[in-house]
Amino acid sequence: MEQKRKERLDRGIKVRSDTIYALMSVKEIAYLVLPRLVLICGLLIAPLVMPSMYWQRVISIVCIYCLLAISFDFLAHFVGLVSLGGAFFIGVGSYLAAILNTYWGLSPVLTIPLATIFGALICTILLLPCLPLRGVYFAIVTLMYPLALARIIEALDIFGGTDGIMGVTSFPGRWVELYFMVGMVLIFLFGMRRLVNEDIGLVFRAVKDNDQAVRASGMNVTFFKAIGVCIASAMGCLGGACLVHIYMWAGISQFALDFSILPIAATVIGGAGTLVGPVIGCIILVPISELLRTFGTLRIVFYSLILVGFIVFRSEGLMVYGQRKYHQFERWVRV
Amino acid sequence: MDIIIYGIINSISLALMALGFALVYGISRLPNFAHGALYVVAGFITWTLFKAAGLNYLLSIILAMAITGLIGGLLYQFILIRVRGMAISEIIASYAMGLAVLEGLRWGGFKGMTYTLPVFAQGSIMIWGVPVDYHRIIVVGIGAAVVLFLWIFTRSTRVGLALRGMAQDERASLMLGIDSDVMAVVAMVLGSALAALAAILLLPLGNIVVEAGYNVLILAIAVCIVGGLGSWFGAVLAAFLIGFAQILTVAYVGSHFQMVVAILAIIITLILKPSGLFGKQKELEERV
Numbered sequence: 161m162e163q164k165r166k167e168r169l170d171r172g173i174k175v176r177s178d179t180i181y182a183l184m185s186v187k188e189i190a191y192l193v194l195p196r197l198v199l200i201c202g203l204l205i206a207p208l209v210m211p212s213m214y215w216q217r218v219i220s221i222v223c224i225y226c227l228l229a230i231s232f233d234f235l236a237h238f239v240g241l242v243s244l245g246g247a248f249f250i251g252v253g254s255y256l257a258a259i260l261n262t263y264w265g266l267s268p269v270l271t272i273p274l275a276t277i278f279g280a281l282i283c284t285i286l287l288l289p290c291l292p293l294r295g296v297y298f299a300i301v302t303l304m305y306p307l308a309l310a311r312i313i314e315a316l317d318i319f320g321g322t323d324g325i326m327g328v329t330s331f332p333g334r335w336v337e338l339y340f341m342v343g344m345v346l347i348f349l350f351g352m353r354r355l356v357n358e359d360i361g362l363v364f365r366a367v368k369d370n371d372q373a374v375r376a377s378g379m380n381v382t383f384f385k386a387i388g389v390c391i392a393s394a395m396g397c398l399g400g401a402c403l404v405h406i407y408m409w410a411g412i413s414q415f416a417l418d419f420s421i422l423p424i425a426a427t428v429i430g431g432a433g434t435l436v437g438p439v440i441g442c443i444i445l446v447p448i449s450e451l452l453r454t455f456g457t458l459r460i461v462f463y464s465l466i467l468v469g470f471i472v473f474r475s476e477g478l479m480v481y482g483q484r485k486y487h488q489f490e491r492w493v494r495v
Numbered sequence: 496m497d498i499i500i501y502g503i504i505n506s507i508s509l510a511l512m513a514l515g516f517a518l519v520y521g522i523s524r525l526p527n528f529a530h531g532a533l534y535v536v537a538g539f540i541t542w543t544l545f546k547a548a549g550l551n552y553l554l555s556i557i558l559a560m561a562i563t564g565l566i567g568g569l570l571y572q573f574i575l576i577r578v579r580g581m582a583i584s585e586i587i588a589s590y591a592m593g594l595a596v597l598e599g600l601r602w603g604g605f606k607g608m609t610y611t612l613p614v615f616a617q618g619s620i621m622i623w624g625v626p627v628d629y630h631r632i633i634v635v636g637i638g639a640a641v642v643l644f645l646w647i648f649t650r651s652t653r654v655g656l657a658l659r660g661m662a663q664d665e666r667a668s669l670m671l672g673i674d675s676d677v678m679a680v681v682a683m684v685l686g687s688a689l690a691a692l693a694a695i696l697l698l699p700l701g702n703i704v705v706e707a708g709y710n711v712l713i714l715a716i717a718v719c720i721v722g723g724l725g726s727w728f729g730a731v732l733a734a735f736l737i738g739f740a741q742i743l744t745v746a747y748v749g750s751h752f753q754m755v756v757a758i759l760a761i762i763i764t765l766i767l768k769p770s771g772l773f774g775k776q777k778e779l780e781e782r783v
Contacts, residue, residue, distance in 0.1 A: 242583045244590075289766040296526055296582045300716060301765045307713065308758040315751035421594065424587060457598040464595035471588050472577045 164492045174487045195486070199436065200346060207338040216338060220406055222446045223341035224250075227399040229423035229430075229438030230348055231392035237433035238356050239388035240368025242295070245302035247419035249396020250403065251309060253279040257401035258325040258410035268329055272401045279397025284390040291385045303420070310415035324411025328404050341402060345439065348395055353435050355391075364388055421460075422449070425467040431479030440479055497625040498742055504631050506738025507638035508697055510731050512711050513718035514641065515689035517730040520719060522662045523679035525575060526586050529567075529593035530690055531712030536596060537563040537691030538703040542610050552613070560691040567687025568680050575683075576676065593708070601705045610703040612695070634696050641692065642731060658682055710754065717757040721764045723771025733772065736760075 177188040210216045228246045236242045257275035260266045266274070290301045313319055320326070331337035355361055363384050366374045371381045404410045422445060423438065430441030445463060452459035470477065512534070519527045537559050544555035570592060578584035616629035649655035660668035661678045669675055690711075698707070717737055722729030737760055744752045764771060 236583075244586070290762075293765060293769055296586065297765055297769045299583060299586055300526070300720065301762055304713070304716075304758050304761050308755065308762060311751075311755045311758060315749065315755055417594070421591070425591075428587070456602055458602045460598040461595045461602065464591040464598070467591040468574060468588050468595070471584050471591075472574055475578075475584070 163495045165495055166490050167493045168484070168488045168490050170488055199439070203342050203346060204339075207335070207342065213334070216334060217406070218447060218450050220337055220341045220402070221450075222442050223345045224399040224403050224406075225419075225422055225426065225442040225446050226345045226439045227348060227395045228419060229426040229442050230345075230352055230435055231395040232423045233427045233432060233435055233438045234352055234356070234395075235388060235392045236427070238361065238368060239364045239385060239392075240371075241291075241385060241388065242299045243302040243389075243392070244299050244420055244424070245305045246396060246423045247306040247415045247417065248302065248309065249279070249283055249393045250400035250419045251306055251415040252283055252393075253397030253400025254404040254410045254414045255319060255325070255400075256282070256397070257404045258328050259319065261328050261404070262325055268331060268405045272398065272405070275401035276394050276398040279400065280390050280394035283393035283397065284386055287389050287393075288382075288386060291382050291389065306415040306420065310412045313412060320411070322412060324409055324413075326409055328408045328410065330408050331405050337402075337406060344398060344402075348398075349435060349439055352391075356435070360384075360387070418460075421467070422446070422463065425463050425470075427477075428467055428470045428475070429477055431477030431481070431483075432475075434477075434479045434483070437477050437479030441477075496623050498739075498746055500622060500625050500627060502735075502739040502742040504627070504635055505742050506735040507635045508693075509714055509718050509738045510642065510734035511634075511638050511689075511693040511696060513715040513722075513730050513734060514645065514727070515686035515693065516715040517719045517722070517724075517727055518645075518689060519682055519686035520724050521727060522658050522682035523579075523675075524582075525571075525579070525679070525683070526582070526589070526724075527683070527686060528586055528590035528712065529570060529596065530686070530715055531708035531710070532593035532596040533563055533567055533687045533690040534694045534711045535600065535703065535705060535708040536566065537694040538612065538698045538707075539600060539610070540691075541612060541695055541698075542703060545612070556695050559695060560688045563691035563694075564684040564688035567690075568684040570687075571680050571683040576679070579679075593712070597705050597708045611701075612699040612703065614699045630699060637692075637696060641689070645727070654678075654681060713754065713761075714757050717761045719771075720761050721771055726771065729772055736772075 173188060173191050176182065176184070177192050182188045182192055207216055207219055210219060228250065231249065232243065232246055253275050256279050257268075257271045260271040260274055261268070286305070287302070290298060293301060314322055331340070356364065363374065363379065367381055367384050367388075374381050374384070400414065403414065423442070426441030426445050427438040428441070429437075429445065430439065431437030445466075449459045449463060452462055474481075515533075516527060516530045519525055519530075540562050541555050541559040544550045544558055545552055548555075550558070570589075574592065575585060575589060578588050614628070614630040615633050619626045619628035620632070621627075649659050657668065657673045657678055658681065660671065660673055661675055661682075665675055668678075693711075701707075714737075718730055718733045721737060722731070722733030737757060740760070741753050741756050744756050
């Protein structure tokens with residue numbers, strides 16, 4: 161029987177636009193810029209075309225999940241720490257922002273940056289003892305952190321206990337909120353893409369691929385992991401702080417599983433290790449989840465099943481698939 | 496006195512919850528995060544067969560264990576086997592499946608106080624001045640019997656020995672003609688049936704609620720981590736450690752902290768000695 165296999169070759173335009181020759185013609189520049197421009201413009205226009213207040217609110221929520229998903233993707237696929245505790249970052253960020261706002265009366269202009277920075281520091285310090293752990297162990301320990309904090313808050317009855325902290329100030333306006341969120345997603349998305357291609361990104365990836373080699377090069381593995389966690393948790397805490405000011409309320413439900421599982425699902429669907437993939441995954445998943453809100457917990461069933469389907473049958477994700485089709489052409493050749 | 500007696504009961508319950516998880520992880524290195532879901536599912540199957548279909552209690556218990564075992568086996572054969580060896584994918588996939596099952600049950604209306612199973616025997620007895628109901632004594636008896644049965648099973652039957660061979664060295668056992676995929680399915684079926692047994696024994700003491708799934712998962716992980724992943728003996732010992740720690744906390748601090756103890760046990764063990772008290776993993780595999 162005649163056997164065939166699929167051969168993949170880079171498109172000519174891709175090869176040309178990889179180098180300085182990209183500047184030769186409009187076509188090559190467009191080849192590079194167009195996909196990015198579509199995403200940026202799409203995100204910037206989205207709030208304007210949304211039919212109702214409700215759907216504008218959904219965009220803010222999408223942005224929060226985007227931040228979390230980027231942080232998950234960065235930690236898992238560039239630093240090699242699979243953190244199942246996105247809810248931990250969100251929870252710490254939101255409680256910090258709520259405390260700063262209600263107890264000390266600071267305005268959102270101050271609470272959001274403060275909660276981001278100090279939240280990142282707190283998360284890093286709390287996670288510091290677990291950083292030497294690998295693989296499964298780190299995943300389990302991070303899964304336990306949000307549960308532990310939620311139970312401790314519940315048991316000690318601090319920070320409002322099960323009722324949470326109410327009466328947090330909201331953003332000064334709808335448009336400020338929307339464009340602040342969208343702007344933050346874009347800044348962090350492109351910032352992270354740049355970061356992982358800098359020198360430090362190289363070290364991060366080395367930590368992921370072969371930590372013994374990093375150690376042998378005289379670099380402190382735990383130190384770089386701590387920096388990675390700090391960056392990732394800053395994104396998570398920023399999301400949490402914004403969430404508090406959007407909902408005007410902080411509570412134990414911010415440690416809930418939603419914030420751990422949805423970003424992971426978005427990353428798996430969107431394409432792991434691309435940083436853009438998680439954003440696209442969130443843009444697809446969160447609105448679907450909102451549409452299914454009337455079905456109650458069925459939406460968790462729904463995105464769990466999507467997650468299983470993708471992780472088992474299509475583990476590369478949409479973005480990697482899309483990139484392959486965009487950059488390469490395929491043909492069948494005889495073996 | 497009551498601390499000792501209820502400590503023992505609590506420890507045996509924990510051991511029952513954790514045995515299935517420990518078995519599956521020990522044999523096929525699969526952290527089965529759907530364990531809690533299987534536990535709750537077994538409870539609801541028993542309830543359906545007994546209350547809704549009107550079968551004999553004993554018959555419905557045996558059927559429920561068989562069905563849960565089958566569900567576990569199918570879950571492994573059709574989904575988890577495809578991500579075998581990729582630890583993180585295994586965790587995410589099994590966790591997502593568990594989540595889907597639990598939240599699906601919640602959506603299907605299985606919540607609230609309406610779902611209870613009857614205890615095996617009414618009444619209670621005084622042991623050294625502490626009232627203990629018969630059901631809890633039966634739990635302790637069966638729990639000890641299960642541990643003993645597993646010990647004999649893995650040491651004197653063909654399948655049991657094959658399972659142990661897999662757990663120790665998969666390649667060597669492959670060369671000796673043990674089909675590792677089949678054995679992994681067998682382990683999963685056994686583990687699920689054990690989860691079902693734990694559910695049937697422990698659920699009559701309270702209501703069948705979806706939240707139990709998450710709690711059982713956390714407790715099972717706590718026991719297995721403290722005992723050392725992959726060590727059954729360690730798991731039983733850790734069950735006693737955590738069991739008594741929980742009872743002491745409830746007695747002297749407050750019942751709110753019962754779960755906090757388990758979660759903190761996981762975190763502290765992982766930080767100090769990730770392979771657990773009796774783990775056999777090598778240091779290099781778990782830490783840098």
